[in-house]
Amino acid sequence: MAYWLMKSEPFKYSWDDLVAEGEGTWDGVRNYLARNNLMAMQVGDEAFFYHSREGLEIVGIAEITVTGIGDPTDETGKWAAVKLKAKRKFAHPVTLAAIKAEPRLAEMQLIRLSRLSVCAVTPAEWQVICEMAQG
Numbered sequence: 100m101a102y103w104l105m106k107s108e109p110f111k112y113s114w115d116d117l118v119a120e121g122e123g124t125w126d127g128v129r130n131y132l133a134r135n136n137l138m139a140m141q142v143g144d145e146a147f148f149y150h151s152r153e154g155l156e157i158v159g160i161a162e163i164t165v166t167g168i169g170d171p172t173d174e175t176g177k178w179a180a181v182k183l184k185a186k187r188k189f190a191h192p193v194t195l196a197a198i199k200a201e202p203r204l205a206e207m208q209l210i211r212l213s214r215l216s217v218c219a220v221t222p223a224e225w226q227v228i229c230e231m232a233q234g
Contacts, residue, residue, distance in 0.1 A: 102220040103136065103146035104209055105161070105183075114148050114158045118185045125217075126170045126180040133217035137179040140166050146183065147220065147228065149209070156192040157228060161185055191234040203227050 105125060107113065117123045128134055140146075144163040150156055165182035172178075198204050204227055208218035220228075 101139070101141065101144045102222065102225040103140065103144060103163075104149055104157070104218040104220050105146045106149045106151040106216045106218075108152045109150045109154060110152075113150065114185065114188065117148065117161065117183070118188075122164055122182050122184045124168075124171065124180055124182050126172050126178075128170070128178060128180075128216055130214075130216060132212070133215055134177075134179050136217040136219055137181055138167075139219075140181050142166055145186065145225075147225075148185075150192075151216075154192070155195040157189065157198075157232070158192045159185060159188040189232040191232050193228050193231045197231060198228070201227060201231070 128137060140163045142163055146161045146163065147157045148159045148161050150158055161183040163181050163183050168180050169176055170178035170180040198207065199210060204224055207224050208215055212218065
């Protein structure tokens with residue numbers, strides 16, 4: 100299993116929107132590294148759901164349910180999408196400030212490639228953030 104972090108502006112698509120939808124489609128990504136990350140995802144992989152712009156925090160964990168699909172918003176056919184469902188909401192969201200303050204997360208793509216909307220997360224980083232979410 101691989102781990103990911105997926106950013107969404109909550110006024111466009113929030114954690115609550117994903118929960119209400121049941122299974123959402125992660126589309127509209129127009130960055131090649133983020134697209135490659137989407138294409139590398141496998142069913143069962145887990146992703147942190149990160150609220151960008153507003154909140155700046157990881158609010159929960161989603162599970163990838165469908166991979167290898169084209170982005171339905173793309174007429175060119177070169178962009179990828181996946182489907183996912185909400186798995187677990189964090190009782191204590193993990194803020195970007197807390198992540199930046201944690202030395203074990205200094206190399207995290209979220210920090211190093213701050214504009215990347217779909218980031219890879221190492222197993223060690225995953226574990227640290229899950230610990231942080233416990234409060």
